[in-house]
Amino acid sequence: MDINLIKSQFPIFTKKIKGKPLVYLDSSNSSQKPTSVLNSLDYFYRNEFSNIGRSIHSLAVNATNKYEETRTSIKNFINANSKDEIVFTKNATESINLVASTFGQENIKKGDEILITELEHHSNYVPWHYLRETKGAIIKFAPINDDGDIIISKLKELITSKTKIIAVTHLSNVTGTIVPIKEIVEIARKKNIPVLVDGCQSAPHIKIDVKDLDCDFYAISAHKVYGPTGVGILYGKKKWLEKLPPYIGGGGMINEVNKDKITYASVPEKYEAGTMPTAEVIAFNESIKFMESIGIQNIIKHEKELTNYALEKLKKINSVKIIGNPKNKAGVISFVIKGIHPHDISTIVDEEGVAIRAGHHCCQILHNRLNLSATARASIGVYNTKEDIDILCKAIENCRKVFELK
Amino acid sequence: MDLKELYQDIILEHGKSPKNFGKCEKYTHEAKGHNPLCGDQVHVYLKLNNEKNVDNVTFEGTGCAISIASTSIMTELVKGKSLETAKKIVIDFLNMIKNTQEIKSNDLDEDQKIKIMSLSGVKQYPMRVKCATLAWHTLTSAINGKKEEVNTEVID
Numbered sequence: 001m002d003i004n005l006i007k008s009q010f011p012i013f014t015k016k017i018k019g020k021p022l023v024y025l026d027s028s029n030s031s032q033k034p035t036s037v038l039n040s041l042d043y044f045y046r047n048e049f050s051n052i053g054r055s056i057h058s059l060a061v062n063a064t065n066k067y068e069e070t071r072t073s074i075k076n077f078i079n080a081n082s083k084d085e086i087v088f089t090k091n092a093t094e095s096i097n098l099v100a101s102t103f104g105q106e107n108i109k110k111g112d113e114i115l116i117t118e119l120e121h122h123s124n125y126v127p128w129h130y131l132r133e134t135k136g137a138i139i140k141f142a143p144i145n146d147d148g149d150i151i152i153s154k155l156k157e158l159i160t161s162k163t164k165i166i167a168v169t170h171l172s173n174v175t176g177t178i179v180p181i182k183e184i185v186e187i188a189r190k191k192n193i194p195v196l197v198d199g200c201q202s203a204p205h206i207k208i209d210v211k212d213l214d215c216d217f218y219a220i221s222a223h224k225v226y227g228p229t230g231v232g233i234l235y236g237k238k239k240w241l242e243k244l245p246p247y248i249g250g251g252g253m254i255n256e257v258n259k260d261k262i263t264y265a266s267v268p269e270k271y272e273a274g275t276m277p278t279a280e281v282i283a284f285n286e287s288i289k290f291m292e293s294i295g296i297q298n299i300i301k302h303e304k305e306l307t308n309y310a311l312e313k314l315k316k317i318n319s320v321k322i323i324g325n326p327k328n329k330a331g332v333i334s335f336v337i338k339g340i341h342p343h344d345i346s347t348i349v350d351e352e353g354v355a356i357r358a359g360h361h362c363c364q365i366l367h368n369r370l371n372l373s374a375t376a377r378a379s380i381g382v383y384n385t386k387e388d389i390d391i392l393c394k395a396i397e398n399c400r401k402v403f404e405l406k
Numbered sequence: 407m408d409l410k411e412l413y414q415d416i417i418l419e420h421g422k423s424p425k426n427f428g429k430c431e432k433y434t435h436e437a438k439g440h441n442p443l444c445g446d447q448v449h450v451y452l453k454l455n456n457e458k459n460v461d462n463v464t465f466e467g468t469g470c471a472i473s474i475a476s477t478s479i480m481t482e483l484v485k486g487k488s489l490e491t492a493k494k495i496v497i498d499f500l501n502m503i504k505n506t507q508e509i510k511s512n513d514l515d516e517d518q519k520i521k522i523m524s525l526s527g528v529k530q531y532p533m534r535v536k537c538a539t540l541a542w543h544t545l546t547s548a549i550n551g552k553k554e555e556v557n558t559e560v561i562d
């Protein structure tokens with residue numbers, strides 16, 4: 001894998017931040033975009049633009065075909081059974097809301113339980129909280145240990161006859177924990193409980209095989225997978241997507257409309273109401289191709305090496321503490337420095353062109369659990385290099401200097 | 407821009423060892439403030455005497471160097487002032503941060519002006535302005551006897 005060749009595909013890396021080359025370590029927040037994705041957006045709007053599915057002129061047919069090609073690519077990318085199991089949404093957040101809302105309508109009554117974990121992003125908590133507010137559901141949190149691993153035995157104990165769904169992240173956006181989804185699904189299967197997986201962080205970094213995981217739902221955001229903003233994916237087992245009620249109503253999701261009766265389109269169109277982000281869905285195909293051209297195994301290897309390199313270097317810096325030490329860790333490294341608040345760290349390293357994130361990263365439950373109000377987070381993408389890590393570490397040394405730490 | 411304009415020695419000192427930290431006795435007013443974006447929390451305690459002078463003002467909270475220093479400096483500047491003067495200092499400060507105005511207050515001595523001006527570096531860092539203003543909004547809220555927590559996402 002030629003890292004320079006990969007980096008050269010991302011035009012943003014020719015730009016300077018405060019006069020310095022950009023060291024982008026905020027890919028968990030959102031990834032940068034390769035030229036092929038940018039070109040696809042531009043090409044489609046300039047040469048091929050049309051709405052999909054409605055008209056039968058040449059442009060519309062072409063746009064519809066390309067839109068569907070992305071669906072097929074995603075199906076292969078996550079190894080779904082059928083392209084009908086892939087629904088386009090706005091982002092992973094919308095995907096999770098779709099499930100919470102439609103599943104909740106029919107399957108959640110007062111006193112029913114929803115099991116999530118202390119690792120969850122607000123996107124995989126707030127939608128379920130709505131069911132607590134509107135239906136009187138109970139939300140239970142499977143605890144983590146201090147390493148940032150979910151305590152599976154405790155998760156098991158929290159399952160009762162009232163547990164209606166389990167929603168869990170595949171990869172923590174704070175500790176980098178890779179969650180043993182297969183194990184959790186196996187536990188859930190025995191009790192016939194469906195499992196939703198928040199795959200927002202996993203999609204760019206590990207191999208996803210929904211058939212192997214046997215999960216019922218899987219949510220992804222394109223913008224974290226080197227794709228455009230405005231597109232998300234909901235994978236759902238066909239039996240679920242067919243059974244659950246529609247979510248957003250409007251054009252494109254109907255079959256027949258009469259004054260007294262409406263029938264809905266079959267899946268996945270049933271869940272794609274209104275004009276979709278056509279150009280973005282089409283461009284998303286290029287990000288999948290980009291990932292596949294490198295090969296997910298190569299990506300995993302590169303990012304693992306870089307993560308280990310970063311962890312080792314960071315641990316050597318006085319007063320840096322890495323948050324979490326999970327069994328299986330991806331390139332998401334949250335840390336604190338004794339005596340310097342994460343926001344001050346972020347501002348100071350930004351002067352060196354280093355982009356990291358500071359705050360609670362939409363995981364207040366997790367931060368409370370770890371007794372932290374905020375952390376700094378460096379997250380790795382396929383384009384990062386050892387040099388990026390070196391510059392980060394130097395910038396952190398500079399923080400210590402500014403704050404006159406010994 | 408030089409980081410030292412933002413992280414001046416005064417700020418670092420107040421950030422590290424804030425003045426008037428803790429809950430003061432017999433406070434008459436209090437308010438909480440929260441910056442949900444970064445998790446900064448502040449709780450301001452104000453003790454007014456019968457003549458409506460600021461007898462004491464203290465705070466508890468967590469936050470970055472800018473927010474802790476700003477709060478610490480604020481307590482130093484308004485302590486001992488009349489309530490009306492304290493309010494004017496708050497307005498002057500917010501004007502300085504938001505509208506790039508000079509501090510022309512007659513209520514502060516030179517040393518105090520230097521302290522308050524040390525916070526003006528945040529103007530260059532728009533994402534950090536809320537760190538600096540949180541405490542001042544919270545003090546206003548305490549003075550006005552507001553019940554709900556100050557939320558930087560709602561006021562700024």
Ligand SMILES: Cc1ncc(COP(=O)(O)O)c(C=O)c1O
Pocket residue numbers: 028029091092093094121123124169171172173198200201221223362
């Ligand atoms: C684990 C996890 N879940 C969900 C989300 C929400 O993603 P989006 O804002 O793209 O819907 C994120 C984004 O940071 C995330 O890290």
